[in-house]
Amino acid sequence: MNGLGQGNTDCFISLSLLLLQLVQMFCHSSMDLNQDQHTTEGYRPISLLNTMSKIIEKMVNNRLIWYLEKHNLLSPHQHGFRKNRSTNDILVSLHTDIADALVNKQNIILVSLDLKKAYDTVWRHRVLKIIQKLNIHGNMLKFINNHIRERTFQVKIKSTLSDPFANENGVVQGSSISVTLFLIAINEMTTQVPPPTMIKLFADDALIYCKGKNVSSIKNQLQLTLDKLSKWSLETGFSFSPNKTKCILFTHQRKIVKPNIQFENKTLDYSDNVKILGLIFDKKLNW
Numbered sequence: 001m002n003g004l005g006q007g008n009t010d011c012f013i014s015l016s017l018l019l020l021q022l023v024q025m026f027c028h029s030s031m032d033l034n035q036d037q038h039t040t041e042g043y044r045p046i047s048l049l050n051t052m053s054k055i056i057e058k059m060v061n062n063r064l065i066w067y068l069e070k071h072n073l074l075s076p077h078q079h080g081f082r083k084n085r086s087t088n089d090i091l092v093s094l095h096t097d098i099a100d101a102l103v104n105k106q107n108i109i110l111v112s113l114d115l116k117k118a119y120d121t122v123w124r125h126r127v128l129k130i131i132q133k134l135n136i137h138g139n140m141l142k143f144i145n146n147h148i149r150e151r152t153f154q155v156k157i158k159s160t161l162s163d164p165f166a167n168e169n170g171v172v173q174g175s176s177i178s179v180t181l182f183l184i185a186i187n188e189m190t191t192q193v194p195p196p197t198m199i200k201l202f203a204d205d206a207l208i209y210c211k212g213k214n215v216s217s218i219k220n221q222l223q224l225t226l227d228k229l230s231k232w233s234l235e236t237g238f239s240f241s242p243n244k245t246k247c248i249l250f251t252h253q254r255k256i257v258k259p260n261i262q263f264e265n266k267t268l269d270y271s272d273n274v275k276i277l278g279l280i281f282d283k284k285l286n287w
C-alpha cells in the first residue's frame with residue numbers, strides 16, 4: 001500500500017473493504033429532523049452509522065492521521081482535532097501577537113470568518129484529488145473513495161421515512177474519518193494567505209489578522225487576502241457568510257479611522273469585541 005506501509009494494516013484494510021461492501025446495503029445514514037421544521041437552513045444531518053463500519057473506519061482513520069502527521073501534511077496553522085494542539089494554543093499565541101503589537105504602538109485588525117455549513121460543502125472529487133496528491137493510494141484510497149461515495153441518506157420525520165437520497169457533496173458528519181477528510185480539504189486555505197497576514201484555523205473557525213503602524217496598509221493586506229479567499233472558496237466549494245464575518249481593530253490610538261474592508265461585496269462590520277473559540281477579546285485586549 002504505497003506510502004502507508006505495514007502489511008498487516010494493508011491486509012486489515014482489504015478485509016475492511018470486503019466487510020464494508022457486505023454491510024453497505026444496510027449502511028446508510030438517517031437524518032432526524034428536530035429543529036425548525038419550516039426552514040431548510042435549520043437542518044443539519046447527523047449520521048447514524050452502522051456500528052461495525054464505525055469501528056473499521058476509526059482504525060483506518062488512525063492510520064490516515066498517523067500518515068498525515070508523520071509527513072507533516074497538515075498546515076501548522078490548523079489546530080482543530082489534532083493531537084497536542086488545542087484551542088489554548090490558538091488563544092495564547094493570538095493574545096501574544098496582539099499584546100506585542102499594542103506594546104509596539106502598532107495596530108492590528110483581525111477578521112473572524114464564518115464558513116457556512118462547512119462540513120456539508122466539501123467536494124468529493126476535490127478531496128479525492130488532494131488525497132492522491134498526498135501520495136495516498138491503494139486500499140486507503142479505495143476505502144476513502146468508498147466512504148464518501150456510497151452514501152445515501154433518508155429523512156425521518158416522526159415515524160415516516162423518506163426514500164433514500166444520494167449524498168452529493170460532502171462528508172458524513174459524526175464519522176471519525178470525515179473530520180480528517182475535512183481537515184485535508186480545508187488545508188490549502190492556509191496557502192491563500194500571503195504574509196504578513198496571518199491565519200489560524202480551528203477546524204472550520206478561521207481567523208486572519210495583520211498588524212502594523214499604518215492602518216491603510218494593514219487594510220490593503222487584509223483586502224488582498226480576503227479577495228484570494230473568496231476566489232478560493234468559489235473554486236473549492238466552500239462558502240463564507242460575509243454577514244457573519246466580523247472585524248475588530250485593536251489599538252491604543254484614540255482617534256483612528258477604521259478602514260472599509262470588503263468581503264464578497266459586503267463592507268464588513270466592526271465590533272468592539274469578538275468571541276474567539278468561546279473567549280471574548282475586546283478592542284483593548286481586556287479579557
Ligand SMILES: *[C@@H]1O[C@H](CO)[C@@H](O)[C@H](O)[C@H]1NC(C)=O
Pocket residue numbers: 069083084
Ligand atoms: C505529543 O506530546 C507527547 C507528550 O507531550 C509527545 O510524546 C509526542 O511526541 C507529541 N506528538 C507530536 C506529534 O508532537
Ligand SMILES: *[C@@H]1O[C@H](CO)[C@@H](O)[C@H](O)[C@H]1NC(C)=O
Pocket residue numbers: 214215216217220
Ligand atoms: C500608509 O500606507 C498607505 C498605503 O499603503 C500610504 O499611501 C501612506 O503614505 C502610508 N502612510 C504613512 C504615514 O506612512
Ligand SMILES: *[C@@H]1O[C@H](CO)[C@@H](O)[C@H](O)[C@H]1NC(C)=O
Pocket residue numbers: 243
Ligand atoms: C446580509 O445582510 C444584508 C443587510 O444587512 C441583507 O440585505 C442580506 O440579505 C444578508 N445576506 C444574507 C445572505 O443573509
Ligand SMILES: *[C@@H]1O[C@H](CO)[C@@H](O)[C@H](O)[C@H]1NC(C)=O
Pocket residue numbers: 264265
Ligand atoms: C460582487 O459583485 C460583482 C459585480 O457586481 C459580481 O460579479 C460578483 O459576482 C459579486 N460577488 C459576490 C461574491 O457576490
